[in-house]
Amino acid sequence: MENNQTADSEETKSCEYDPNVNQDELIMAQEKQIAEEIKANIAMVGELDDLSSLEREYSNDPVYFSKVATLLPKFSNVRRTRPDGNCFLRGFIFAYLEYCIYHREELTRFKQYLEASKEELFEMGFPKFTTEDFNDMFMEVVTDLEGSGSIDRVEAIINDAGTSDYLVVYLRLLISAHLQKNAEFFSFFIEGGRTVGEFCKQEVEPMYRECDHLHIVALTAALGVGVRVMYLDRGEGSSVVSHDFPEDKDPVIHLLYRPGHYDILYKA
Amino acid sequence: MAGRALKRLMTEYKQLTLNPPEGIIAGPTNEENFFEWEALIMGPEGTCFECGVFPAKLIFPPDYPLSPPKMQFTCEMFHPNIYSDGRVCISILHAPGDDPMGYESSAERWSPVQSVEKILLSVVSMLAEPNDESSANVDAAKMWRDDREQFNKIAERLVRNTLNIPYP
Numbered sequence: 001m002e003n004n005q006t007a008d009s010e011e012t013k014s015c016e017y018d019p020n021v022n023q024d025e026l027i028m029a030q031e032k033q034i035a036e037e038i039k040a041n042i043a044m045v046g047e048l049d050d051l052s053s054l055e056r057e058y059s060n061d062p063v064y065f066s067k068v069a070t071l072l073p074k075f076s077n078v079r080r081t082r083p084d085g086n087c088f089l090r091g092f093i094f095a096y097l098e099y100c101i102y103h104r105e106e107l108t109r110f111k112q113y114l115e116a117s118k119e120e121l122f123e124m125g126f127p128k129f130t131t132e133d134f135n136d137m138f139m140e141v142v143t144d145l146e147g148s149g150s151i152d153r154v155e156a157i158i159n160d161a162g163t164s165d166y167l168v169v170y171l172r173l174l175i176s177a178h179l180q181k182n183a184e185f186f187s188f189f190i191e192g193g194r195t196v197g198e199f200c201k202q203e204v205e206p207m208y209r210e211c212d213h214l215h216i217v218a219l220t221a222a223l224g225v226g227v228r229v230m231y232l233d234r235g236e237g238s239s240v241v242s243h244d245f246p247e248d249k250d251p252v253i254h255l256l257y258r259p260g261h262y263d264i265l266y267k268a
Numbered sequence: 269m270a271g272r273a274l275k276r277l278m279t280e281y282k283q284l285t286l287n288p289p290e291g292i293i294a295g296p297t298n299e300e301n302f303f304e305w306e307a308l309i310m311g312p313e314g315t316c317f318e319c320g321v322f323p324a325k326l327i328f329p330p331d332y333p334l335s336p337p338k339m340q341f342t343c344e345m346f347h348p349n350i351y352s353d354g355r356v357c358i359s360i361l362h363a364p365g366d367d368p369m370g371y372e373s374s375a376e377r378w379s380p381v382q383s384v385e386k387i388l389l390s391v392v393s394m395l396a397e398p399n400d401e402s403s404a405n406v407d408a409a410k411m412w413r414d415d416r417e418q419f420n421k422i423a424e425r426l427v428r429n430t431l432n433i434p435y436p
Binding site for chain 2: 126127129130131133134161162165166169172173201202203205206207208209
């Protein structure tokens with residue numbers, strides 16, 4: 001907090017400082033404007049793109065370029081997600097629903113899971129009528145896909161802001177519930193002297209908070225869905241490191257991680 | 269998106285009408301526009317705001333409940349957590365990261381499972397127990413801490429104002 005104040009006063013020396021204006025509010029207004037621009041220009045989940053588009057993206061960056069090259073034989077396509085703090089969850093649910101429409105038994109299993117999860121959330125003290133609202137929407141989407149499930153339908157659902165955001169909210173509740181149910185275990189991984197409950201209120205349940213390792217561990221464990229994340233960063237070595245969540249499950253979803261962001265990958 | 273928000277606000281209004289929490293009345297200013305509400309909040313018993321009936325307005329964003337509403341008292345107020353123009357500044361009205369006050373980590377934050385009712389109940393407890401750590405009105409916070417008698421006098425005048433009873 002003190003550091004912040006020094007930084008503020010240094011910065012304000014150089015530009016004109018109006019003591020009547022709350023500087024934090026100005027920063028928040030600017031952040032909001034950036035978020036609005038991203039919203040207007042980038043689809044929540046974009047079209048299927050050839051993986052060579054990633055190579056082009058990094059044509060001037062030898063480290064990333066050579067790492068992307070190692071992805072090429074294994075993966076053929078990428079779908080980019082909107083960088084709004086919900087990218088992991090949006091990418092996850094898109095890829096999972098897409099998997100489900102080709103694996104109907106999984107869709108049935110997921111529907112049963114969703115149905116049962118509602119009561120569990122109530123028992124854990126999540127407010128009934130607001131939680132129910134988000135669960136209802138998810139059930140509606142899954143029921144819809146049972147009938148007319150197609151990739152076009154998944155694209156339409158995930159790019160409809162109202163629907164898509166509600167699915168993201170519910171996934172956040174499922175993560176929160178899983179973390180709180182296993183609080184003793186997860187408490188060792190939470191930074192900043194916070195309790196698991198506080199972490200959930202601050203980093204999990206609110207929209208637009210980015211997903212970290214813990215979120216991914218919790219979501220994949222709660223749903224029993226395997227995800228493989230390919231880490232494309234400046235780390236050592238020439239290949240892309242991958243990690244499976246949960247470790248003992250065959251991945252049905254592949255995501256590409258670049259620092260601070262997740263996109264969907266498709267196997268060749 | 270606004271369609272979902274409207275549906276949710278209508279449900280919340282119905283809930284609040286069927287099951288009103290004690291000392292709180294709230295609903296849309298007119299039924300043409302569900303994104304602007306009026307609320308009447310009774311000063312909590314046993315506090316300096318007791319008996320007052322404080323009017324406020326709530327403005328909901330088009331992406332409610334993903335983002336929280338804003339709340340502003342429309343009567344004169346003097347309180348550590350209310351700006352001099354009436355805007356309410358408590359943690360539940362802010363998502364984490366959208367944080368002008370640096371609230372404590374244990375503070376209740378906005379998330380989509382919160383509701384108008386939760387906000388209004390938080391405002392009632394805020395009236396009962398000001399938080400002078402994160403103050404929107406520094407003068408009020410200082411007086412609350414150092415000169416409670418004077419603070420109570422001002423509060424009594426505000427209570428009388430809301431009831432149209434002249435101050436002796």
